[in-house]
Amino acid sequence: MKPTYKFKKPELLHGVDTHYCSGCGHGILHRLIAEIIEELNLKEKTIGVAPVGCAVIAYNYWDFDCSEASHGRALAVATGIKRVHPSLTVFTYQGDGDLASIGLAETMHAANRGENLTCVFVNNACYGMTGGQMAPTTLIGQKTATTPLGRDPREKEGWPLKVSEILAMLPGVCFVARSSISNPAHVKQTHDYIKRAFMNQTEEKGFSIVEVLSPCPTIWQKTPEEAMNWIDTEMTKEFPLGIIKNTEVHR
Amino acid sequence: MAKTNPLNSSPKQKQSRHSVTIKKDKCKGCKLCVIYCPTKHLRLSDTLNKRGVHYAEINETTQCVGCGRCYLMCPDCCIEIIEE
Amino acid sequence: MTGNEAMGEAAIRAGCRFYAGYPITPQNELTAYMARRMREEERVFIQAESEIAAINMVYGASAAGARSMTSSSSPGISLKQEGISYMAGAQLPAVIVNVMRAGPGLGHISSSQSDYFQSTRGGGHGDYFTPTFSPASVEEAVRLVREAFEVADYYRTPVLILADAIIGQTMESIPLDVLEKPELRFKKKPGHKSWALTGARGRPANIIRSFFLYEGQLPRHNELLSKKWEKIKKSEQRSDLYQADDAHFLIVAYGSQARIVREAVDMLRNEKIKAGMFRPISLWPYPQESLTAAVKKIKKVFVIEQSLGQMVEDVRLTIPEKEILFFGKTGGEIPEIEDVVNFVKKHIKR
Structure with a gap:
């Protein structure tokens, strides 16, 4: 007799081992996205765009159409795809360096055009792939490869950039939420937010973004458990969780 | 189905309706499943898997309640839960 | 029509479904033309937030299987690289x-x-080339844009149209049949783009990528690309000759400069100097075969460019045995026909 699964790996997630470090948040998020696309029955209608960063080869793990994008340009690439195929569901999967630093112009303008896109914004407060440099979202006092004494606004290293709050001000944006994956309840919440963001696109509501606070234990030099705790105790102080905007876009 | 250890099981304890499967060699030993398991049904092994890490394994002295927290937290999707 | 507008119309007639651009002089007429016409045709026009965004939108549209175009001018092209x-x-x-x-x-x-x-x-980073076509008239710009779309689809590669402000802003008439009944370089229509991102329905997932991290992947990929470049080098050389049959002196020029050189050849001929012109149309691949053939009976080769001497290097690479003389003026100053005539006369008297 076939076993009945209560919790089962989604079909859209290939069974291969990922290249991510132990305790990396990308694995959880990849699974969530695969689950959501399955639940919404969108496999044949989804195109993912993953730009430069640790997750650039996300297509090795997902079983639907995907494109790479150069650093920062995921939302421009997604705009091109979506305008050619308005009936398909197009989403980007971007890190903080990508979305909030080098790609800030593309982010702002795709959102401001009200592109009917879904953006999953993975915030781990650092550049993970390149060895842990300061990101726009790096916390004050956080030590990175390029802020060895800790990020210090007095040294003109700036403050953590709250892109989600900024995007929420734009009329083309219909849904902005921030969540984390620091514990099972938060993972479930993240699932619900991202699912909402996908459904908004199907319902042609406009630009949706979900910012997810995600651990990078390797760069943070913490155990996976400590990393999850650090999200709860430190990151959420600067980046509070919850829905920031949820509205119909007036066209 | 999780087997109960005769040394620890009380006669009142029911058989669990859930069983956890772990793809041992996919596990990177992050321990998140162990930390979030409410019944301590998971633990890290004493031995190493192919990756050279102490992997998550079943602790047979306790039972799975099928809450799925381990599944939710596993970054490598190596845990699944079967309902009997 | 100006060259800029004509290139836009040619793109639309070639089936361009997606255009993204950003303002920069002297190509603004093309973007404005597309803004109006693409809407009329119910196709996609986007004014992007930058040249970088524009090229990446084109990347996305092309990945989605649509014939796509962007245009810009030099500094903007640097950003697109x-x-x-x-x-x-x-x-x-x-x-x-x-x-x-x-x-x-x-x-x-x-x-x-x-x-x-x-x-x-190549222009950007990495081992690659982009086929580059250079029009010398508005009519030719129309032909080349059409052809560029076909070459791009056939070989799966970006193709450059290298025009300049003179071609872009010149107003010339275009024979209607050039627009309406273009001669097609490839008889077969490009097939269904089975590699494009259209949703994985009834087929395995498609992936658009240039990242090949695992051992041996990138060399294999680059070898595949290299074969493609070689095939393009063999098949896509284009050039034109003017008064070259009995010429003793050959002037090599492309694009708008070829218009000046053509006049110079006529003036030299009036003075009984047997001058002719070789005009590369494809700059990459450089028309090495036809240039080699054209210079067989030539005594001296002149190269005229509106630069400090760039194409002249390809001429030297192609026909190293010939005496090659370069005359160029840099941007901001256009060589006069007399400048070319005098330069040639000065060097053949010696």
């Missing part, structure tokens, strides 16, 4: 129009030919 490199790596077809202006830096908004190296040597 990363995207063009990604497209070459990911084998995405597109047509990119460069209406050249003078550099370096902000330079000047007037015509120039100083992006020859950038266009013919």
Whole structure:
């Protein structure tokens, strides 16, 4: 007799081992996205765009159409795809360096055009792939490869950039939420937010973004458990969780 | 189905309706499943898997309640839960 | 029609479904034309937030299977180079129009030919080339844009149209049949783009990528690309001759400069000097075969460019045994017909 699964790996997630470090948040998020696309029955209608960063080869793990994008340009690439195929569901999967630093112009303008896109914004407060440099979202006092004494606004290293709050001000944006994956309840919440963001696109509501606070234990030099705790105790102080905007876009 | 250890099981304890499967060699030993398991049904092994890490394994002295927290937290999707 | 507008119309007639652009002089008429006409045709026009965004939108549209185009001028093309490199790596077809202006830096908004190296040597990072076609008239610009779309699809590569401010802003009439009944370079219509991102329905997932991290992957990919470049080098050389049959002296020039040289050849002929012109139309691949054939009976070869001497290097590489004399003026200054005539006369008297 076939076993009945209560919790089962989604079909859209290939069974291969990922290249991510132990305790990396990308694995959880990849699974969530695969689950959501399955639940919404969108496999044949989804195109993912993953730009430069640790997750650039996300297509090795997902079983639907995907494109790479150069650093920062995921939302421009997604705009091109979506305008050619308005009936398909197009989403980007971007890190903080990508979305909030080098790609800030593309982010702002795709959102401001009200592109009917879904953006999953993975915030781990650092550049993970390149060895842990300061990101726009790096916390004050956080030590990175390029802020060895800790990020210090007095040294003109700036403050953590709250892109989600900024995007929420734009009329083309219909849904902005921030969540984390620091514990099972938060993972479930993240699932619900991202699912909402996908459904908004199907319902042609406009630009949706979900910012997810995600651990990078390797760069943070913490155990996976400590990393999850650090999200709860430190990151959420600067980046509070919850829905920031949820509205119909007036066209 | 999780087997109960005769040394620890009380006669009142029911058989669990859930069983956890772990793809041992996919596990990177992050321990998140162990930390979030409410019944301590998971633990890290004493031995190493192919990756050279102490992997998550079943602790047979306790039972799975099928809450799925381990599944939710596993970054490598190596845990699944079967309902009997 | 101005050259800029004509290139836009040619793109639309070639089935361009997606255009993204950003304002920069001297190509603004093309963007404005597309803004109006693409809407009329119910196709996609986007004014992007930057040249970088524009090329990446084209990357996306091309990945989605649509014939796509962007246009800009020199500094803007510099910004697009990363995207063009990604497209070459990911084998995405597109047509990119460069209406050249003078550099370096902000330079000047007037015509120039100083992006020859950038266009013919890849331009961005990595081992790649982009087929580059250079029109010398508005009519030819129309033909070449059409052809560029076909070459792009056939080989799965970005293709450059290297025009300049003179071609872009010149107003010339175009024979209607050039627009309406174009001669097609490839008899077969490009097949269904089975590699494009259209949703994985009834087929395995498609991936658009230029990243090959695992051992041996990138060398294999680059070898595949290299074979493609070799095939293009063999099949896509284009050039034109003027008064070259009995010429003793051959002047090599391309694009708008070829118009000046053509007049110079006529003036020299009036003075009984047997001059002729060789005009490369494809700058990459450089028309080495036809140039080699054209110079067999030639005593001296002159190269005229509106740059400090860029194409002349390809001439030297092609016919190293010949005496090659270069005359160029940089952007901001257009060589006069008399300048060319005098330069040739000065060097043949010796």
